[in-house]
Amino acid sequence: MTTTPPATAPAQLRRACAVIDEALADGPPRRIEDLLGLAAELRAHLDMLLPAAEQHLNTLWRGDPLWYSRRTTLDDIPRLLEAGLGDGLKSATRHVRDLACACRKLLGWLGDASEPADAAALRAGG
Template identity: 40%
Template sequence: MHTTTSGSAASADDQAASENAALVDADVIGRTVERALARRAALPPFQELLDLEEILRGHIELLAPIVEAQAARMNRGNTAWYQRRSSLDRARRALSDSMGAGLQSADIHIRELGRVCRSLLDYEQGLR
């Protein structure tokens, strides 16, 4: 997710981030995050978690370039830059993980994707 860009590549990244920002529906993403992080008396069916994983991955892939562009415009090394970079690194790790074979591991993975998505959405919305 982190690349060093210059000149026209940087402007292309900014344009892509702007296009992504136009696609962000914070209410829909927020409801998905709520579903992922909801307290449950019992674990949901595996298929429900698979569906939720696909949706969360799409939200993260939409939000990550926006947060990446924000970080690129900041002074490298300041707190806000570091927080965004950390969230982007966490997103990359979460996206590279799988749900595993069991229901418990799938639920843990979905919760991590939900936390990552919430963090990126907060940055995109200017809440952090």
């Protein structure tokens, strides 16, 4: 499964999708240096996406199960960002995959056609 931005997406969003796809790609184990680079880029993308995701969450009804699910996801992301890659290659790979999945999830929320205008602003680069 790939993360495909619209053709009119800004370069920053296209880059985020490319990094997510690279992080989630199957294949031989990566070098730790590669994982460090991917983790840094994914953290930067999450930092960019979190404010818009919080705004999105504020548009949902708080009694809705969707709100609770997304609130839990957003509450988990700071812990994910604070965590290191771990002691070995396997833990580093798992952590990078977790960061990529969190990015993909937030992009999915913000890319939904039923989302408010702040999502459109993020996709437009602002």
